Amino acid sequence: MVVAGIMTGTSVDAIDIAICDIETLSDSHSVTLLSFYSQTFPSDLRDYIMLSLEGNATIKQLCNLPFQLASAFAETLSEAQRSQPVGSTIDIIGAHGQTLYHNPPFGTWQALSGSALSALTNTIVVSDFRAADVALGGQGAPLVPMFDVAVLTSSEVSRVALNIGGIANITLLPRATHGNTIPDATSPVIAFDVGPGNVLIDAASQIYFGKQFDEGGKIAQAGVIIEPLLNELKNHQFFALDPPKSTGRETFNRALVEYFGEKFRAALRPWEDIIATFTELTAWCIGDHIDRYFPLADEVIVSGGGTQNLYLIERIKLYCKNSSVITSDVIGIPSKAKEAMAFAYLAWRTSNRLPGNFPSATGASRPAILGSISFPS
Numbered sequence: 409m410v411v412a413g414i415m416t417g418t419s420v421d422a423i424d425i426a427i428c429d430i431e432t433l434s435d436s437h438s439v440t441l442l443s444f445y446s447q448t449f450p451s452d453l454r455d456y457i458m459l460s461l462e463g464n465a466t467i468k469q470l471c472n473l474p475f476q477l478a479s480a481f482a483e484t485l486s487e488a489q490r491s492q493p494v495g496s497t498i499d500i501i502g503a504h505g506q507t508l509y510h511n512p513p514f515g516t517w518q519a520l521s522g523s524a525l526s527a528l529t530n531t532i533v534v535s536d537f538r539a540a541d542v543a544l545g546g547q548g549a550p551l552v553p554m555f556d557v558a559v560l561t562s563s564e565v566s567r568v569a570l571n572i573g574g575i576a577n578i579t580l581l582p583r584a585t586h587g588n589t590i591p592d593a594t595s596p597v598i599a600f601d602v603g604p605g606n607v608l609i610d611a612a613s614q615i616y617f618g619k620q621f622d623e624g625g626k627i628a629q630a631g632v633i634i635e636p637l638l639n640e641l642k643n644h645q646f647f648a649l650d651p652p653k654s655t656g657r658e659t660f661n662r663a664l665v666e667y668f669g670e671k672f673r674a675a676l677r678p679w680e681d682i683i684a685t686f687t688e689l690t691a692w693c694i695g696d697h698i699d700r701y702f703p704l705a706d707e708v709i710v711s712g713g714g715t716q717n718l719y720l721i722e723r724i725k726l727y728c729k730n731s732s733v734i735t736s737d738v739i740g741i742p743s744k745a746k747e748a749m750a751f752a753y754l755a756w757r758t759s760n761r762l763p764g765n766f767p768s769a770t771g772a773s774r775p776a777i778l779g780s781i782s783f784p785s
Contacts, residue, residue, distance in 0.1 A: 409759070410442070410496045412488075412531075413752025414481050414503040418574020418656060419606050419713055420457050421620065422446045423484045426748035427494050430756045435588040437558045439753050442496070444745040445488030453480055460508050460519070461657055477506055478524035485529060501525065501533045502755025502779075504747075510538075510656040516548045526782035534755035534779040541765045546772030549654035553579040553599035553769050554757065555750035557591040559741070565706035568698055568731065570724075571747065572714025575655055576605035576694055579769075580702045593763040593775035598701060600651035600769065603644075603693035604660040605714050608686040611665040616679035622687070625719025631684030637672045641689045647696070652771035687720050695727020703730060711736040711746035754778060 413426045425447075429440045449457070453476055459465040460473060481503055489498075505520030522535030538548030556569040556579040569579040579599035606621065613619045613627060622628055646655055669682050698705065708731045714720055715735045725733045735743045754764045763775035 409499045409756055410494070411752040411756050412485060412498045412501045413748040413750065413755065414485065414501060415748040415751055416449070416504065416506050417713070417747065418507065419610060420449060420454055420461075420506070421713065422448050423480060424744060424748040425485055425488045426745045426752055427488070427498065428749055428752040429496070430753060432590075435590065437590055437753070439555070439559055439749060441742070441745060441749060442494040443488065443492035444742055444748070445484070445492055446744060447484045447487065450480060453477070457506055457508075462662070474519045474521040475524050477519055478521045478528060481520070481525055482528035498531055500755050500759055501529060501531050502751040502758075503533055503535045504537060504751050505535055507656060510548065510654065510658060512542045512547045512654065513545050516542050522780055522782040526784045530784045532759075532784070533782045534758045535782065536780040537751065537754055537764065537778045539780075540776040540778050541770050541772045544772040544774060544776055546765065546767065546770035547652050547654040548770065550577045550579070550599050550601060550769060551754060551764060551778070552577070552747060552750040553597055553766055554591050554593075554764055555746075555753045556581060556599070557595075557597060558589060558753065560709060560739075561589045563587060566702070566704070568702055568705045568708045570694060570708050570710045572605040572690070572694075572710065572712040572720070573747065574605055574607040574610070574657070575601050575660070576603060576690060576714070577601045578694070578697060580705070593766055595766065596768045597766040598651060598769065599766065601654045602697040603647060603655065604686075604690055605712065606690075606717070607657065607660050608665055609683060609690065609717070609720075611662045612669065612679075612683045612686050615662070615665060615669065616682065622683055622717060625687060625717040627680055628684040628687040629719045631678060631680030631682070633688050634672055634677055634681050634685045637668060637682075637685045638688055638692070641668070641685070642692065647693055651701075652769055687717070688723060690714075691720060691723035691727055694724055698728055698731070705731045707731055708733045709736050709739065710734065711741065711743040713744065715743040
C-alpha cells in the first residue's frame, strides 16, 4: 500500500510529506520511503495559525483554518507528486493536522478538515489521530512510538528514539530478543514528551533577533549560559512528572520566553545568553530524562528539525555520555521525514484495523484504532 503522511509540527515551519510503501513481512512491518517533500508554510496561513496558537484568532478565522489547511495540504501534495513522481497511485493519506490546543484528558485539537482534503485529492484520508486516545483517558501523545518500535527496534543494540520538533519526545527501545518487531499495542513501551525542543529557542530567536530560528545554533554558541535562569527553568513542574506525560505550546511558549527574557535582561545580559540558556534547557531535559529512564542505552537516534541545530546536538552529546548520539539519517531515515513517515504508518494501521497507540505510553485505558476516515465522493 502506498501512503502519504502529511505532518506539520509545533514549530509551524513547514508542511512535510512522506510518500511510503508499507507492507507486512513475516516478522516485521516494512516502511519504505519513496519520496519526501517539504514546503514552507504560506506566510498568510502561518500568520493565522500563530494567531490561533496565541488565542487571538477570530471565530471566522478559526472556522476557515481547517479548510485553508486542507487546501494547502492538497496543493503541497500535488507539488510533491509533480516534482518527485513515485510511479504509484497513493492509496491513503494520513494527515496529522495542526495542533492548536492540547488539553488531555478533556480534549485535543488538530485543525484540519479531513473531508475537505479527501474531496480535494480524491483520496481516502485518515485524520484526527489523537482524539480516540484522549477519550480513553490518554494523553493523545506520543503516537510516533508505534513507528519507532516497528522501524527502529534492533536485535543488536538498545536505543532511544529522540525527536526534536517544537517539543522533544523519546521512545525507549530495548534490544529485540525474539527477532519479531511487529508492534504489539499491549506491550509495556515507555515513551513520552520530555519538554521543549525548538519551541523556546525559536521564539527567542524571533523576539530578540528577528529570525525564525537559530540557524546551526550559532546565536546560542556565541552566548554564555545564565545559570540562575537555567536553574529556575529546571524547576518547572513538568520536568519532575513521571510518564505518561505530554506537553505543548500551552506550557512552553512565547509568553514564557518574554517573561524570563525580560527578567534576566534586567541584569544587562546579552540576548545571545538568553538563547544559549534556552538551548541548554532543551539539551538538559533530554539528557536528564534519558539518564532517569534508560541510562545504559547504546544509541540515541535523533530526528526532527532540531538535528539542524548543531550546537544543540553537541550539548545533548555532553548530557548523554553513555550513549552514541547519531541522527536517523545515518540509518536511512531522513531526520526531517520521520514524523511524516510515522503518520503514514499510523494511517496504514488504521486502514488495517490495527491500534495505533501504546496505552503504556499514553495512559489510555486500552489500545485504540486511531483517526477519522474520510472518503472521496
